Each structure stands twice: as structure tokens, then as C-alpha cells.
Amino acid sequence: MPYNPMELMIACAARLLEDGRSVAVGTGAPCAAAMLAQRTESPKLVICFEAGGVAPQLPTMPISVGDSRTFYKAAMATSMADVMETCQRGMIDYTFLGGAQIDMFGNLNSTMIGGTYQKPKVRLPGSGGANDLASFCWRIFVVTNHDRRRFVPKLDFLTSPGYLTGPGAREAAGLPPGCGPYRVITDLAVMGYHENTKRMEVVSLHPGVSLDQVRANTGFELGVREPLETTQPPTPIELKILREEVDPHRYIIGRC
Amino acid sequence: MTPLPQGAGPLFSDPSANHAREAFAKKPRAPFDKLMTVAEAVSRFVQDGDYLAIGGFGGDRLPTAVCHEILRQGKQNLRFAGHTATHDFQILCAGNQTGRGKLLARVDNAYVVGLEARGLSPHARRVMESDEVEFCEWTNYALAVRFKAAAMGLPFLPSRSMLGTDTFRHSAGKAMACPFTGEILNALPALYPDVAAIHVHEADRFGNCRIQGTSVADLDVARAAKKLIITCERLIPTEEIRQDPTRTVIPFFCVDAVCEVPYGSYPGNMAYEYFSDEEHIRKWLEVERDLEEFKGFLDRHIFGVKDFTEYLQLCGGLARMQELRRQELLLHLGR
Numbered sequence: 001m002p003y004n005p006m007e008l009m010i011a012c013a014a015r016l017l018e019d020g021r022s023v024a025v026g027t028g029a030p031c032a033a034a035m036l037a038q039r040t041e042s043p044k045l046v047i048c049f050e051a052g053g054v055a056p057q058l059p060t061m062p063i064s065v066g067d068s069r070t071f072y073k074a075a076m077a078t079s080m081a082d083v084m085e086t087c088q089r090g091m092i093d094y095t096f097l098g099g100a101q102i103d104m105f106g107n108l109n110s111t112m113i114g115g116t117y118q119k120p121k122v123r124l125p126g127s128g129g130a131n132d133l134a135s136f137c138w139r140i141f142v143v144t145n146h147d148r149r150r151f152v153p154k155l156d157f158l159t160s161p162g163y164l165t166g167p168g169a170r171e172a173a174g175l176p177p178g179c180g181p182y183r184v185i186t187d188l189a190v191m192g193y194h195e196n197t198k199r200m201e202v203v204s205l206h207p208g209v210s211l212d213q214v215r216a217n218t219g220f221e222l223g224v225r226e227p228l229e230t231t232q233p234p235t236p237i238e239l240k241i242l243r244e245e246v247d248p249h250r251y252i253i254g255r256c
Numbered sequence: 257m258t259p260l261p262q263g264a265g266p267l268f269s270d271p272s273a274n275h276a277r278e279a280f281a282k283k284p285r286a287p288f289d290k291l292m293t294v295a296e297a298v299s300r301f302v303q304d305g306d307y308l309a310i311g312g313f314g315g316d317r318l319p320t321a322v323c324h325e326i327l328r329q330g331k332q333n334l335r336f337a338g339h340t341a342t343h344d345f346q347i348l349c350a351g352n353q354t355g356r357g358k359l360l361a362r363v364d365n366a367y368v369v370g371l372e373a374r375g376l377s378p379h380a381r382r383v384m385e386s387d388e389v390e391f392c393e394w395t396n397y398a399l400a401v402r403f404k405a406a407a408m409g410l411p412f413l414p415s416r417s418m419l420g421t422d423t424f425r426h427s428a429g430k431a432m433a434c435p436f437t438g439e440i441l442n443a444l445p446a447l448y449p450d451v452a453a454i455h456v457h458e459a460d461r462f463g464n465c466r467i468q469g470t471s472v473a474d475l476d477v478a479r480a481a482k483k484l485i486i487t488c489e490r491l492i493p494t495e496e497i498r499q500d501p502t503r504t505v506i507p508f509f510c511v512d513a514v515c516e517v518p519y520g521s522y523p524g525n526m527a528y529e530y531f532s533d534e535e536h537i538r539k540w541l542e543v544e545r546d547l548e549e550f551k552g553f554l555d556r557h558i559f560g561v562k563d564f565t566e567y568l569q570l571c572g573g574l575a576r577m578q579e580l581r582r583q584e585l586l587l588h589l590g591r
Contacts, residue, residue, distance in 0.1 A: 026372075027372060027373045028373055050396060051313045051316070051340070051470050051472050052469075052470030052471060052472060053470060059586055059589070060586075060589070063372070063373055063374070063532060063534065064313065064314065064315050064316055064342075064372050064373075064525065064532070065313070065340070065372060066312070066313030066314065066315075066316040066317075066340065066470060066472060066525075067315070067316050067525045067531075067532065068316075068469060068525055068527040068528065068531070068584060070470070071469055071470055071527070077468075077469045077470045077471075077527075078470065078471065079400070079470065079471045079472060079473060079474075079475065079476075080313075080339075080396060080397065080400045080470075080472050080473050081397065081400040081401065081404055081473065081476070084396075084397040084400065088397075088415070088416055088417075107421075111393065111422070111423070115385075117426060118387060118390075118391075119385065119386075119387040120384075120385055121385070122381070122385070123368075123369050123380075123381055123384040123385050124369065124370065124376070125367045125368060125369050125370030125376075126338075126365045126366060126367055126368060126369075126393060126423075127366060127367070127393070127394070127395040127396070127418075127423050128340055128366060128367035128370075128395070128396050129340075129367075129395060129396040129397060130395075131395040131417055131418055131421060131423050132395050132396060132397035132398070132417040132418075134417075135416060135417035135418070135419070136416070136417065155422075157422045158421045158422040158423070159421065159422065159423050160421065160423070161419075161420050161421050164420045164421075169420065170420060172420075173419040173420030173440070174416065174419040174420070174431060174439065174440025174441065174442070175416065175417075175419050175420060176416055
């Protein structure tokens, strides 16, 4: 069955969310991935939203991380601090983050581009809850388009922590040990991080994509995990659920 | 031993718990009738230069009428806490660079300028890229913790985020060693706003409040603020509050003004009442692109109306509210 890159990215992300685990999501593709996971392999996935929605039965895609869809038929509607502190206690396994820029250690910029901090060329929203979730959740996922503007050698601003400057840096700074970036899912490939160097490396190429193509769209040296695999395309069942139940109005999957 | 790192950002408010106690000592304790118009509440309780906190989550359970009134009354040089400040930040930014002085002077940024999935506000960008507003960087949780520290009557609380990042370096947080374990923590200064505004579902005339759905940071904001303006969807009798006190989440003695504002979160979402008006929010984002067009829009929608009810009329009135209620209750999906 034909599919577009966004559908592939969402299906990839959904498969990484194991049943019985917990995830803090925002709106957009991550929310679609969590909803798809719940409707396929991970019915007991616990979804949380940082504004206070805990374990909702999402009727439609939320527009805001705090809108009423995020706690529709939820187990609890609570506070932002309560959800963040659940993360800080180590109870939330996964989170999804985005950003205008990402570097080889998975650090993210969502604060500003160009100019100076006080007078930036483009002011972006800032951390929101991203820095907190990147500090506290065990495995951090990023879903983004793959180009040299985003995959940069040096961030204009380090908003949310990846592996910072490399192995041991998170722990040295005082962040909780044992957590950090895990996967980057793009329209070209899936990346992970090398066990020892903590540098980004390609784990699987999407069907029809070459390693050269991925490297040409990355502004830093990208390793390869052997054996390099080919990403499994979305199954007809995944596509059907995604199109009919998760995002019938094509708000997210229509973005390609 | 190398000294622990400190953020180099400015601190825009006094974290002293003792100074805050002096302000709280003056707050009246006895219940009295605090019902008034939004215009009166803003006129009496928001002063130029104040540190302002807005409840809700940007476009969710937003005290929109208070934001409009602050703009309409031309308040100047406010300091502001932006924890997922979206449409509220848009409204406040309309008081900068529109020929009416400078409404915002200093902003604690956690999430500003953006409207989540809807994109960036062109005018908020204009303001924040202009060098006329001073800012300091935080995270959503950091601001929640800063309000919590204030609500607890403390000068600071530790947390474990921000460390190692530029967000920390541009904040006013300070790394500290835990006195028990030696683990590195981020000490966050308490944030005691001069004034806060929160929109709730129900309140009585003394200020006892009920909220349905997520509370975001509002229970702490309400306790941290030296003055508190409540807008409510519905005014209810005190007897009803006293029949079920477990539902009271903000007690009367925290509150200085109670204003009944039906559809008061519009165009934001109000859980179980009405969904956000995405068309109207898109309209704001569109008119902001051109400064002159934006000024005309503000003249018609904010400065040319006498209160929030007139704004609702301009935005489609009861028919529009009815449609948003159907969306909130998912009736438009055939339920």
C-alpha cells in the first residue's frame, strides 16, 4: 500500500513504544504515534501531557498540549508540576521532542536562530517543557524532517539536553543518570546513538534512501550501526488505523 | 573543588519569603463581597511596573477579558511569566510597538511567541526580536516550581532540569549541592507575582473557586500572587461551595476580585464548556503580519469595545459560542 514519509515516520515511532510503558507527548506527529501504538501493539501504553492530562482516551487529535482532548476520559486531570514530577521521579519512559536544530549529541535548539540572545534574528518559543522532559524521561525520541538546516554542527542555542558534550556530560552537569536521546526518526532514516561515543549514527535507512543521501542532508559526521538495516514500511493495518481512526482529517499525515 | 555554575540571566522579581510575608500580612482575611467588573478589577489591582502572572495554558482556560482590559487601560512596563503563554502573550504583546507605549518590559520566558501547532505569532516575534524587552530563560516546569516555592512561602526550591544547557546559562537559576546526598540540583528562586489573573469554572462572590480539568500551575499561582483577580464562567451561591468544600481549589482569602465573565476563556478552550475558536486565533495570526492592519484590528476589537461582551458579539456572539460548545462536547462528531 502506498504511504507518505509522515505516515512512515509515525509508524516507526509507534513501534518503538512498548506496551505497558509511559510516554509524555505533545501535539502533532508524536501524539499520532502514541495513538497508533495504543491501537496496535501497545494497548496499555500510558499517555501523559505536560499540562496535566494523564492516561486519556483521546477522541481526536488535540490542538494544544493543554486542551480538553488531552484529558478526555482520562484517569486524572492534574497539574503541570504533578506530571513533570512524575517524570522527575523516573516514572515516564519516553518522550518526543522537536526543535529547529539538532546536533550530533542529540542536543536541541528551540529558542532562537541568528543574531544575539537579546536581539535574535528569529525568536522561537523556547524550552516550554522540552528541557524538563529531556532531563527526566528515560528515552528521548525526535521526529523531524532531515536537512542540513536542522542537522547542524553547532546549535545557535542549546535549549534541551541531549548528551551535551558527550559521554558522562549529563551526569557531570547533575542530570539524572541513565537517560537521554534514543532515536531520531526522519523522512530519510532512523538514527540512534553510539553506545560509547554518544554520537548520532544511522540505524536504518528508509526504503529507497541511500546512506549518501542521508549524509548529504546532515551537517555533521554521521556514523553507521552495523548491520545497517532497512526500515520496515508501514503495514496496511497501521495505515488503515492511522488514516481512519488516528488522523481522519489528515491534520498531521497530510503535512507531506 | 570548582564552584558550581550559575545562570547569568537577570532576576525580575524578589524571591525573599520574608518580604512576601509582609505583603501577605496585609491581605484581608475575613470574607467580603469582591464582585466587580473586569475594568474595575484591572484598574484597582494592576499597577504599572507590576509583575503579572496569567493562569491557564496559553489558549486553555485563559482569563482573556483581563488580558484585554490590561491592554485597553494602557498599563505600562509590566513584568510577565511566560509558561506556555500563547494567546495571552499575543494580547499582551499588542501593547508594544503599536503606538501605545510599552506594555511588556521584562519577560521570564519558558514558552512565548509560539501558539503550539498553530505556528509563531508575527507580532510577538516583532516585539521579542526588537531589543525593547529584557528577558530571562526558564522552562515550564521551572516556572511551575518557582510558583510552588512562593506558594509554600519559601525563597527557592531545587529541581533537576535545565542543568548543562544554554537555557540554564541564560536563567537566574543556581546549581547547588544537595546537603544530604551531594547530588547537583538547580535552585530556582521563588516567584511571587504582584498580581495574577485566573479564569475558573465557578466562584462565589467571596472568591472560593472551582476548576474542572487540568489545573496547570494555577493552584500555586493563586497562592503565590500578592493580588489575585478571578474571572469565572458562572457565579454560584456560597451555600453551594459549602455543600461540597472538597471541590474548592482556591480559597476566598487568596482572592481580591471576582468577575463573572461567561465565555471568558474565548477564543481559548474551556474544558467541558466550549472548544477553542481556531478560526479566530488564525485571524489574529494573519492580521499581525502587517502592523497597520493589526493596529486597525486592535482598534476595532479591543480599543473600540467597552467590554468583553462586546468583543464576543464581534466574534459571532451566541451562535458562535453554541458551535464551540458543540465542538467541545464532540457533538459535531455525531455523539
